[in-house]
Structure formats: C-alpha cells, structure tokens
Amino acid sequence: MSINVQPPSGMRDFLPQEVKKRRYILNIIKDAYEKYGYLPIETPALERLEVIYGKTGAETDKLIFEILKRGEKLEDAIKNSEQLSEYGLRFDLTVPLARFYANNIGNLPGLFKRYQIGPVWRAERAQKGRYREFYQCDIDVIGSDSPFNEVEIILATMDAFYALGFEDFVININDRRILFQILKSLDIYLRDEVLISIDKLDKIGKKEVLKQLIEIIGEDKANKIMIVFDSVAKAKGSIDRINILENAITNLSGSDEVYDSTPYDQLRLIIDTIDAVGEKKNIIFNPYMVRGMTYYTGPIFEITIQDVSFSLAGGGRYDELIGVYNKYDVPACGISIGFERIYYLMCERAMFPKDIEKNEVFMTVFTKELMTDCLKIAKDLRGEGFNVFVYPDFNDKIGRQITSALKNNFKIALFYGEDEKKKNCISVKNLDLNKQDTIAMDLLVDYIKTQLKV
Amino acid sequence: MSINVQPPSGMRDFLPQEVKKRRYILNIIKDAYEKYGYLPIETPALERLEVIYGKTGAETDKLIFEILKRGEKLEDAIKNSEQLSEYGLRFDLTVPLARFYANNIGNLPGLFKRYQIGPVWRAERAQKGRYREFYQCDIDVIGSDSPFNEVEIILATMDAFYALGFEDFVININDRRILFQILKSLDIYLRDEVLISIDKLDKIGKKEVLKQLIEIIGEDKANKIMIVFDSVAKAKGSIDRINILENAITNLSGSDEVYDSTPYDQLRLIIDTIDAVGEKKNIIFNPYMVRGMTYYTGPIFEITIQDVSFSLAGGGRYDELIGVYNKYDVPACGISIGFERIYYLMCERAMFPKDIEKNEVFMTVFTKELMTDCLKIAKDLRGEGFNVFVYPDFNDKIGRQITSALKNNFKIALFYGEDEKKKNCISVKNLDLNKQDTIAMDLLVDYIKTQLKV
Incomplete structure (x- = not known):
C-alpha cells in the first residue's frame, strides 16, 4: 500500500487548533464587513473558462486550474484537438462577482454592497507563505461612482484590522488616473512597461528606475517623470503631496487638455473624510503605487505593515470590469484582504486570545x-x-x-x-x-x- | 459581447437572503456537533486521484471532476497517452478524512472525534434537487469500536434536527454484519446484487424482490431469505424485531459457524441507550436497509422524514477504510447530513425565524x-x-x-x-x-x- 496521503502541492490540512484560529480571524473580518452593511453572497468554486478569461488577460492565464472534460465531450475534444476543459477553479472573488452581478441583475438592487469570503485557487509555484488554495475576504460596491464608497471600504477594513489587534498598519492610496495623466501629458503609450518601473520607485530606488525609464522612453521623458515625482519629496503629509503633484502635472508640457482635477479632488476627499471619521491618521498618498491587476481605473489602495514585505490587503476602483459581463459598464470598487498572510502574521506574533486552542x-x-x-x-x-x-x-x-x-x-x-x-x-x-x-x-x-x- | 454569465451546470449563485438562511442552518448543525465534542478540521478541495480512487471503486469513478495537468506535464501526458489529470475535486468528506488521519497521525489523538462542513463536487446529471456542488456536514469518530460512538453520532444529529425545528424524522438503523450473516448462511457470494435487491423491499414490495432474488440465487435460497425477513413483520417495536430476526438467522441451515451475536447486541445497546438518553423514541430497526457506499462494515443508519422521498442524513461504521491510507486498519464511524436537502425542505416548509432575510x-x-x-x-x-x-x-x-x-x-x-x-x-x-x-x-x-x- 503506497498511497501518497499528503494534500496536493501547495494545499493544506488544518488541525482543530488551526481551524479555531482561522475562524477567529474570519469571524472578526466578517463582523466588520457586516457592520458596514455589506451583504453576503456565494458563488461556485468553478466558473466557465470564458468567464475567467473574460477580462483578466495574460497575467492570470497561467494560474488557472482547469477541469478536464468528461465522457463523450472529452473524447470529442481529443479527436478534434479542441480545448480539453470548459470550467476552471476561480482564481479570485472579483471576476465571479462581476459575473454574479450580470447573472442576477434582475434580483439585485442597482446599488449593491456585498462581501464574500472563501477559497480561491491559483496554480502558482508553491513556496513559503504562498499557497495554491487560499482564502480571500472581499468587499465591493457595485453601482456607485461616489468616492465615499472608497471611504467606507477603507474604514471597514481598518476596523477589521484594529479588531484583530493590528495597530501598525498603513493604508497606501493612489489614483491610476493621475499616472495616466502623467503618461498622456508626455505622449507615452507603452503604459504597462513604464508603470511597472514607476511601481519600483520605493523598492529599487530612483537611480535604477531612471535607468529603466530611459531605456523605454528616452532621456527627456524619463527625466520629466522623475522631476514630477521628485517634487513630492519635499511635501509634508498626504494632502500637501497631492497638491504639489497636481501642480507639477499641470506644468508638464502639453498637459492642458489632459489635466483633470477629479482624481486629486477625490483623493483629498477620501483622505480628509477618513481622518475626520477614523481614529488614527494612517492613510498616506503613495504616488508610485500601481498595483498589478489591469482592471483598476481610479483610486487604488494597499494595506501594509512596517517590516512585513507583503501587503495584507489591496483593492481599488474598476469601473470597466462589470461591463465585460453585463450589457453596459457599471461603476464598482472593492478591497480584498489576504487572509492567509494575516493568519501567518498573527500566528507569528501570537495575537490570539488565551485558550483559543482549548x-x-x-x-x-x-x-x-x-x-x-x-x-x-x-x-x-x-x-x-x-x-x-x-x-x-x-x-x-x-x-x-x-x-x-x-x-x-x-x-x-x-x-x-x-x-x-x-x-x-x-x-x-x-x-x-x-x-x-x-x-x-x-x-x-x-x-x-x-x-x-x- | 456574449459571455454566458450563468454558473456552471448544476451549480448555484446565492443571493444575500439565501446565504443568511443557509448560514442559519449551518450554524445550528455546527453548534450541535461542537456540543458533543467533535472538533473541526479542514482539508483541501482537491485531492490526489490515487486518494479519491483508493477505496471507493466503481460507484464513484464517474462522478469525479478531474483537474487537467498543466504545462510540460500536460504535453508529456498527451504525447505518451498517459492520464491527463493527477488531482480531482473531493466528492465526499469521508475519503479526505481517512487521508487526513493517515497524514497527520503524529499530531492526532488515537481517539479522534472530528466534524467537517464544506462543499463537495459530483459530476452527476443535474436535476431538480440534485446539484454538482453541494454542502455536506459530517461527524466521525476514528480510533474506537465502541457502539457508544454510534449512540453519540445519532444523538448529536437528532439534536441538530430538533434545533432546526424538525420533529417528524425517523432514524433507520441496521447492521451490515446481519445481512452478511444471512448471505453467508446460505453460501451466497454475489453479495452486491442480492443486497441491492433486499434494499428495495420497502420500496418495490416483496413480490418484485422475490422475483429478482430467484433470478440471482435460485428459488430455494430466495425463499429462505424472504422467510427470514417475513418473520420480522409480526414484531412489535425495534428490539422485538431484532430478537426475532436473530432467532430466524440462527435457524438458517448451516448457520451455526456463521452466527455471531455481536451485531444484535450492539443494535440493542444503541437503541436502548438512545431511548434512555434521548427525549423521543424515533429510532427504528430496518433490516432491509443496505446503503450504497461499499465501505460500511457494521451498523448503518439513515434519517428520513415521512412523505419525503430522499433521506436527510446517513452514515455507518467503516472499520476498513482508514487502513487503505494508513499502515493498519483503525475502527471508524460517522454520519453525513445532506445539507442541501434540509435547506430545500426548510424553505418549502417556511421553517426560518421571522425577519431572517432582513x-x-x-x-x-x-x-x-x-x-x-x-x-x-x-x-x-x-x-x-x-x-x-x-x-x-x-x-x-x-x-x-x-x-x-x-x-x-x-x-x-x-x-x-x-x-x-x-x-x-x-x-x-x-x-x-x-x-x-x-x-x-x-x-x-x-x-x-x-x-x-x-
């Protein structure tokens, strides 16, 4: 008898003591979300591949666990060299939400605040702290373009973090539209490459990023971008940074028809309101932040903790994703808490109540x-x-x-x-x-x- | 744009009001299980195919959603006409438990009472009330052959049913070893076919079953089986039925070396203890019940409700399943509540608290x-x-x-x-x-x- 009794690579068994600790965290996050009026939905683990591949594009292609067709369908597919699968395991909870909204639109309010907590699957190379089956905890608002949605999404997440016992977290916020304005002002169209470089400004440093940018867009434009970001260095506090950046961008050559005050106004409103309502000032404007997912169209945010290399949550506005599944675009924004990283940190820092395992x-x-x-x-x-x-x-x-x-x-x-x-x-x-x-x-x-x- | 936004066939989206009702039920079941000291575990949605196919055999083969291999592994598999998948979605929570026990044996107590609640996936033809993704709620005890495990498994499940508001359920109990004694006494080795027929005694009636049995094992043996079961008809109450059946089986020709009093004694103990501890006498001995899963080795039980065609829960003792994954056999028994059917019935009967959807x-x-x-x-x-x-x-x-x-x-x-x-x-x-x-x-x-x- 030699059956391999370990779970599949990158997946885990949880003992009772571990389940208790995981549930403790999940319940706190769930309570925080419910306090803000987000309502629960559930979607299947499997989605049609056309749904999964609808918008997310190349960056997730390789991550999908696909389900083998069965019976005659499989025989036909092999015979005709067609696709061997039609379903895949969901890789996040945002794409299923967009599909869910389009499918259930007749039974849903136009303005819909939902949360969803559950496992997702990604066929990544398994490594320390990176799993192939892991939980996400998402809140999203569909049907409203008001920046107060961003305010509440951030406040709800802050409440969850405080309730879990975290004090030392920071919310980084930026707006994709500001980055787009910079690029447009300089007639730069190779957006992705340039954005990937800018994203590294606080990781690999100015000198290295400048070198990369010069290679992509030439010395003149690269220097102009660096001057814009340099201007922010002198600023004191987030609002000051936004003001200076806005000013620098209006001064970029040919920028007059490109400049639009909306993203700056919204960022100021989001930060000011959170400072007025929340208890701590831990939200900072980070003009370098880009975030990976291609579907973000406006404000983006990420929650980080000092001395921890990974972010604990991230999200943003994605006003063009619902339209991929729906007849027309519907504004939407949300945040996703990376549950496994929180679980990892809380275990490491022993942040659970006494006797939780008993x-x-x-x-x-x-x-x-x-x-x-x-x-x-x-x-x-x-x-x-x-x-x-x-x-x-x-x-x-x-x-x-x-x-x-x-x-x-x-x-x-x-x-x-x-x-x-x-x-x-x-x-x-x-x-x-x-x-x-x-x-x-x-x-x-x-x-x-x-x-x-x- | 023509993406199909419905969930995959046989799978469902749940709106907030539905999630609330589903959670209401799940919480009651979870509480009942926890009150009895069953501890939670979690296992991945995916299992290696060798684990899934380890013991369950032909009856589930066709039900497994398999995961397509990826990258080079897939290319190699196609080139060499090898299996296209190595993982599959779990089709129940019992096989994963057996695998879990073997994998974590160093960290588990020898006597381990666990519960697990979660989705399973079966590629069955979708039809009304039958889904391809559905929840199961299982309790099991590993490492003890005492019939008091059966007592507690049944009591815990009864508590859950009462707490949900069901009063009219019945627990059918039988013991596979009694059926095996009947067959052995008559030198019948085509067990499965005969058992499948006997299982139909209270569905298609005596006459039809006799006809089937005669075809399989001849008139003499078929008649002898019917006489044994007929004897029970006159009995009053479960204990009386067990006594009469035991007597009839000892009288079967050549049965002396086959007869063993253990299953009868255990059934009497289980029923008497439940009657003494529980509040209602709704456990009945049903000598025809066989239950599908091939791995059961002793007492088996099923919870049914009058006028409802499907059973709401079922389980039994399976002392030889753990050994498939472990170095040696470990006694085990458990029950699985069919959550979707309860959800369906409770919706139909409007058994939820007022305002639950609000x-x-x-x-x-x-x-x-x-x-x-x-x-x-x-x-x-x-x-x-x-x-x-x-x-x-x-x-x-x-x-x-x-x-x-x-x-x-x-x-x-x-x-x-x-x-x-x-x-x-x-x-x-x-x-x-x-x-x-x-x-x-x-x-x-x-x-x-x-x-x-x-």
Missing part, C-alpha cells in the same frame, strides 16, 4: 453500566451550553482516557464512578492546572464556568 | 456636506452593534435612496438633514410598517432596538 469538557467513563448516566450528565451540560466529549471506550484505563483528553486539547476532565454516583457528586479536574476537586452534582455547572476562566 | 439600518444622505456627520452617526451605531449601510450617492433623491433600501432588504431607514442637525435629532422610518418618527439623537440606539423587534 476545548471544554472531557467526560471519562469507568464502566459500561455507568455509560447511560454519563451520557445524561453530558446532555445536561450541553443544555447549559458546554461542549462535552464523552469517552466511548468504557474498558480503557482512566490514565489512557486522560491522555486522550490532553491530546484532544481539553481543559476539564470529569470523573463519575460508583462512588460519585452513590454520593450524587462528581470529580472535576482542571487539566491545565493539574488540580482536582470533588463537588456536589448541582454545583457542577457553576464550577465548570469558573474553571474555564482560570 | 438587514438592519440604512442611512440616507441629503448633501455631500452632511456626509461626514452621517458617517460619524453610522460609526456610533456600529459601535452599539448595529449593521449600518450608508448610501454613498449624496446627489440622489431620497425616493431613489429608499428604493435602494427596500431592494437591499433593510428594515430601518435614517434621515439626517440640516433640520435634524440643528435640533440634534434624527428621523427614523420603519420600512416594514411604513411608519416614521423624529427623535432626539441620544434616544436613537434604544429606539432602533425596539423597532428591530417589531
């Missing part, structure tokens, strides 16, 4: 004859809200049963033998403290409550 | 200038535990905003204009009752609490 009451059993009594006691305790594990193997020695209680991570063990039955009492052991008491049966509930808190 | 507070907005105030009010309400939707499009007329509130299923709308601001009050409308009041700001929390209960 289970409650473990009932040992002395004889087959006492089993029904034990089950009745367990039933009463369950009625009081406790989780109770009854040990089923009445012939096993108590030592072995307690080993099982410890391995199953229980905090309290009960002992009910003939002696206890005669005296209508029960023995209770706090397994953490290795401390045992015998108490009257009618005091059991209160006693357990106290012990669970110790 | 959302809480919808905040309308009069002007851009008042937006920050509105966000602050929303923030305070969220701090009090309410879910608050703030309408982001400050230029929209209030009528349009209220339409959005109704379409989004909100129960309460708030109005905060210049007038309200001056007087430090706020207008509150109960959208269900179409009733509006203006109240002092510091009474808002209590007022909303009252309205949400109306």
